Amino acid sequence: MKAELWECLGKALIDNAELLEHLMLADSGVPAPGKPKKWLTWILGQQLITEEDGVLHLSGELLNLGIQLTKPGAERFAPDMEENYIQIREGCEGYLDAKRDGRMDAAAEQHIRVRHSARQIVVHLRRESLGLRNFIESGYGYSIRIADRIRDIESVVGRVQRLHEKLGLFSYDSLYTLTQGDRALNRVLINDLLGAVSNNRAELLALLARLDTLTIQIRKQDTRLKKLHKVALYLQSGGSFDLEPLLDQPNAAAWVAASKQAIGGYLFTGNSPSEGLEAIEQLVSNLPKAKTKVAAPAEAESRAAQPVTRAEGTSEEAVEPFAAHHFKAMLRDLVATNRPQSAKAYWLDQGQPGVETGIWLYALDGFFVALQAYAQNEEGRSLSYVLVSEEAPFDRISANRQVTDLWLKRSKTHA
Numbered sequence: 552m553k554a555e556l557w558e559c560l561g562k563a564l565i566d567n568a569e570l571l572e573h574l575m576l577a578d579s580g581v582p583a584p585g586k587p588k589k590w591l592t593w594i595l596g597q598q599l600i601t602e603e604d605g606v607l608h609l610s611g612e613l614l615n616l617g618i619q620l621t622k623p624g625a626e627r628f629a630p631d632m633e634e635n636y637i638q639i640r641e642g643c644e645g646y647l648d649a650k651r652d653g654r655m656d657a658a659a660e661q662h663i664r665v666r667h668s669a670r671q672i673v674v675h676l677r678r679e680s681l682g683l684r685n686f687i688e689s690g691y692g693y694s695i696r697i698a699d700r701i702r703d704i705e706s707v708v709g710r711v712q713r714l715h716e717k718l719g720l721f722s723y724d725s726l727y728t729l730t731q732g733d734r735a736l737n738r739v740l741i742n743d744l745l746g747a748v749s750n751n752r753a754e755l756l757a758l759l760a761r762l763d764t765l766t767i768q769i770r771k772q773d774t775r776l777k778k779l780h781k782v783a784l785y786l787q788s789g790g791s792f793d794l795e796p797l798l799d800q801p802n803a804a805a806w807v808a809a810s811k812q813a814i815g816g817y818l819f820t821g822n823s824p825s826e827g828l829e830a831i832e833q834l835v836s837n838l839p840k841a842k843t844k845v846a847a848p849a850e851a852e853s854r855a856a857q858p859v860t861r862a863e864g865t866s867e868e869a870v871e872p873f874a875a876h877h878f879k880a881m882l883r884d885l886v887a888t889n890r891p892q893s894a895k896a897y898w899l900d901q902g903q904p905g906v907e908t909g910i911w912l913y914a915l916d917g918f919f920v921a922l923q924a925y926a927q928n929e930e931g932r933s934l935s936y937v938l939v940s941e942e943a944p945f946d947r948i949s950a951n952r953q954v955t956d957l958w959l960k961r962s963k964t965h966a
Contacts, residue, residue: 563590580606632717638668643729669744676751874918894957
């Protein structure tokens with residue numbers, strides 16, 4: 552949409568603002584004026600307002616825009632998932648009907664409608680995940696009161712839980728039923744929308760678990776602060792704590808720390824120096840013997856360097872990679888038949904017994920990557936054939952896709 556069209560839309564909305572307000576409030580429509588204005592004619596030409604039997608009705612696009620602008624705060628950025636699912640379903644039905652009838656222009660319009668609805672959901676999920684992460688990292692709100700922070704956290708948790716429940720509409724079964732096997736719809740709904748929903752649902756669950764843990768910690772902190780506040784008020788009012796009954800308890804030694812004592816002292820020797828010397832001699836004689844440090848063993852004499860005779864090297868032939876032999880066989884079949892070769896079909900027909908197909912596909916993929924790197928870095932050229940993966944559909948609860956087969960094909964650049 553060019554800038555000129557946006558300017559025309561703005562002028563038309565400003566010129567017909569009062570009429571649009573009446574149309575938003577009137578379910579049965581508003582009678583058309585006798586002589587329409589210039590910009591009203593332009594809006595009618597764009598099908599933003601429809602006229603039926605002399606009565607004007609607001610289109611769904613302007614109605615949704617008005618509802619979106621009147622929503623407060625976070626609700627403005629929260630699309631209705633059920634309404635979006637209905638729009639996607641209607642768009643898929645219209646696309647398939649138009650494609651079946653050969654109306655390609657109408658099919659393209661419906662496909663754009665489905666793509667826009669799916670993108671709206673994906674953008675909202677990313678915005679919700681980013682906002683939740685910023686909420687956690689910024690300190691759980693801007694209030695210094697713990698009760699307010701707990702209330703903010705519970706509000707965010709409730710909103711995200713409701714969003715997580717609404718995302719259950721976009722499951723693999725429901726979306727695949729809407730596509731009816733169409734490749735264009737499958738790419739939009741299964742590859743893009745379902746993948747984004749699965750990733751964001753997993754991230755939202757992790758953030759919810761983190762918020763639950765933080766809520767418990769804040770509640771414990773609130774309890775401790777309340778107790779400390781009560782103790783401080785009691786002491787400020789002149790109160791005192793009698794700890795003697797606590798020290799008399801049998802388990803007092805387990806939680807009362809001992810007072811620190813300095814290492815040292817003095818000896819009472821009586822009145823005469825001789826008594827003091829005898830007491831000191833007796834005390835010294837009863838002391839344990841001093842520990843003697845064992846001398847370190849003498850360092851071993853350094854030995855002179857001795858020549859080391861190099862053993863005759865035995866050259867061994869490099870072992871050919873596991874997948875190389877089978878890859879060459881597939882490549883010969885590709886050159887002979889000029890048809891894509893299936894790695895899975897080859898392995899089921901000519902593979903080694905006891906080796907699973909998944910191991911063969913993994914080894915073949917690694918060998919082909921190494922072969923591409925060698926051809927590009929050492930020889931400065933690209934291969935005339937490519938290895939294309941065939942992937943299973945998205946799982947219902949995961950965004951990962953499993954590789955089921957590898958196809959050896961000729962490269963389009965060398966065809």
